[in-house]
Amino acid sequence: MKEKFFSHNKPVVAIRGIHLDLKGLPPTPERLFEVLDLAYESRINCLLVEWEDTYPWKIYPELKNQTAYSTGTIRKFLDKARNLNIEIIPLVQSFGHMENVLSKKRFKNLREVPDNVSDLCPLKKESHDTILKMIKDILTTHKNIRYFHLGGDEVWSFGSCEKCKKFVEKYGTNTLYLYHLEPIFRFLKSLGIRPIIWDDMIRKWKTPDIKKISKLTDLMCWSYGVDPLSSIGRDTLNRFEKTGCTIWLASAYKGADGAFADVPNTQLRVVNMKTWMEYAKKNKVKGVVATGWSRYNTFLSPCEGIEAGLDCFVLAGKIIWDGSISENPTIWAENFLKHCQKKGIHTDHFYECRKVSEQMQNMRDLIFSQARNFLQQAHLVGEPERVNPIRAKEARESLLKSLKGLRQCAKEWEKAHAGVIPKFWIKKYILSRVEPAKKIIKLVLTK
Incomplete structure (x- = not known):
């Protein structure tokens, strides 16, 4: 029917x-x-x-x-x-x-x-x-x-x-x-x-x-x-x-x-x-x-x-x-x-495009949230004696792990959109998602 x-x-x-x-x-x-x-x-x-x-x-x-x-x-x-x-x-x-x-x-x-x-x-x-x-x-x-x-x-x-x-x-x-x-x-x-x-x-x-x-x-x-x-x-x-x-x-x-x-x-x-x-x-x-x-x-x-x-x-x-x-x-x-x-x-291809786009958005949100939380550690904001080295190390590793995950999402996003958007603009879009995360992690981890 x-x-x-x-x-x-x-x-x-x-x-x-x-x-x-x-x-x-x-x-x-x-x-x-x-x-x-x-x-x-x-x-x-x-x-x-x-x-x-x-x-x-x-x-x-x-x-x-x-x-x-x-x-x-x-x-x-x-x-x-x-x-x-x-x-x-x-x-x-x-x-x-x-x-x-x-x-x-x-x-x-x-x-x-x-x-x-x-x-x-x-x-x-x-x-x-x-x-x-x-x-x-x-x-x-x-x-x-x-x-x-x-x-x-x-x-x-x-x-x-x-x-x-x-x-x-x-x-x-x-x-x-x-x-x-x-x-x-x-x-x-x-x-x-x-x-x-x-x-x-x-x-x-x-x-x-x-x-x-x-x-x-x-x-x-x-x-x-x-x-x-x-x-x-x-x-x-x-x-x-x-x-x-x-x-x-x-x-x-x-x-x-x-x-x-x-x-x-x-x-x-x-x-x-x-x-x-x-x-x-x-x-x-x-x-x-x-x-x-x-x-x-x-x-x-x-x-x-x-x-x-x-x-x-x-x-x-x-x-x-x-x-x-x-x-x-x-x-x-x-x-x-x-x-x-x-x-x-x-x-x-919509389902894959939507899935990887959602994953990329979630991963970016996670990185910005992790970066904010990292900077709220007491030893970074005026109380150097209040530090737990293992937790600080874990926070750094979590940020780097999330960045790796975002890069993987970007690769999948590129694959899902291949053929429907020019490669030039696919690359630009990925840069617009990955670069801000890279920059904020770099800034955070230099603290």
Whole structure:
């Protein structure tokens, strides 16, 4: 008997998306194409793709990394998505999270604050021109798209340079925000493309300003905790709705459980997605996207990759389609991934990827805990007479033993991910897990 994985014949929301944040642990081209198959099988019909440094930038070649996809790969990916009726929404940062751009010498003068590479100064004409050129570069490959995501979130130093301060004093922060983005919104509109931005910078705006921006762009409301509605504020969501905003919702299938996590918290991910879908059932929303962050910002080490979160990936498809899940999520995901493997979609490596990722996370946590305990020994903190040599020796040996265990976990992690992530990024990820542990042990053992 054929197993039925989805309860409803029709989805709760029309647009059901997964976010690909490719600036950390990007898939190989072959795996990138296969992600489309997995999305299709999971009844996902939209991918929000944040190419970042994996895009083959022509206008600013210094923005691409060592393993950036070729233009041919991008076009093949987009063609396959089109054949599967999966809508692609590109995401280009336009205000905050601009590290990949502002860290480059060419763009240094565009920073809001000289020593902060995150945020763009909105009052410099070159800022506007730079974003437009990047959008146009993306549009050379992304033809006939309906939506374009411009980020626009977490602009932490917004309005802090002297010129911006004066502007804000005269016109206000909301006007400054629109001063930068409104021309970009209108450019996209002239091409028949609807912009989308994250909602967090708009949450405290007054009603007249929200009404103004609602005519220019959609808002994607994001929150990844147990109670996302309280986190954003139900009154804020109500104001968005009453002022005519077109709303999207964003949960997370991975990348929301700590900047240096090696695995997603499946239970929390499911609760978050279910809570958002309860809201979607009762309110008018354009679509729902499960984000999959790979780095909390460009200059932090990666968090967990797609492969260790495949269960949450497919659960996102299930929950966004049906609006909830009555089955045991772990068992449902296990059975569904087996179903995908039978259909020729490579998923049977998930269990090994998850296992070794959990082991690596646990081993790292153990080392940091052991290091802290080691440093609390009385003879190291001002009471040299209070020392038991055998216990001090055992503590040192335990740290070194744990480091050896972590290195073994790293080897197994590399083996489990071989072929789905480029070797270059596998090595980088392992370094990001082993090196901090090595350094802290070295520091501790010199005490």
